[in-house]
Amino acid sequence: MDQQTVYHYSPQTGELVGAGAAQKNPRRPGYYLLPANATPLAPPDPPPGHAAIFQDGAWSTVVDHRGETAYDADGLARFVDWLGPLPDGWSFDKPLPPLAEAKAALWDAVKQRRTEAAALVSFNGHSYQTDLDSRTNLDGARDLLASGAVSEISWTTADNVEVTHDAASLEGLWLAGAVHIAACFARAKALRVEIDAAPDHAALDAIDIEAGWPEPPEVE
Secondary structure, three states: OOOEEEEEEOOOOOEEEEEEEEEEOOOOOOOEEOOOOEEOOOOOOOOOOEEEEEEOOEEEEEEEOOOOEEEOOOOOEEEOOOEOOOOOOOEOOOOOOOHHHHHHHHHHHHHHHHHHHOOEEEEOOEEEEOOHHHHHHHHHHHHHHHHOOOOOEEEEOOOOOEEEEOHHHHHHHHHHHHHHHHHHHHHHHHHHHHHHHOOOHHHHHOOOOOOOOOOOOEEO
16 A cells, blocks of 8 residues: 555544555554544545534534524524534524513604604605604694685695695695504504414414505596
């Protein structure tokens, strides 16, 4: 045999780090010098997600989760930088927050969705903003028209078009917005009832906060 293949392993973990050729022993023909942390025994081919390690004079395979995030027994995220299984009580599943905390987070999401759903109303072929500032400005415009100081008022739509309104058309716009906003708040209230009644995380996850919102009405 002209050369002897040896397999190098980490002195810390025993993990296979590579293969090489051993040098011949000049004092003993037919024998080879074995480097430190090496063995002539061929390692196994580890399956996916595993690594070959050399311990106690033999090769074996162990799971390799290095580079992954796991959660310890206290629910804290930990970076896995070792070979082998997770300690007892650890998991790769992110722990669920307390049910009350999860309900509060979902309710915050509902309120955000309510704001988005109520943000626009369609009227006479245009979209109008119905956020709080826009509603306040609309109230002022209604009062101005009702006072008789002006007979018409120009209003900028959400699509950046100047539209002229008299008292009747502006009142129609105001009413359309009020009805739409009320419907959005009603949907949010119904979702709140579902959230409060959810007995566990599974029931909470089943609540679809994207469904059931009213479409902005088209008022002519």
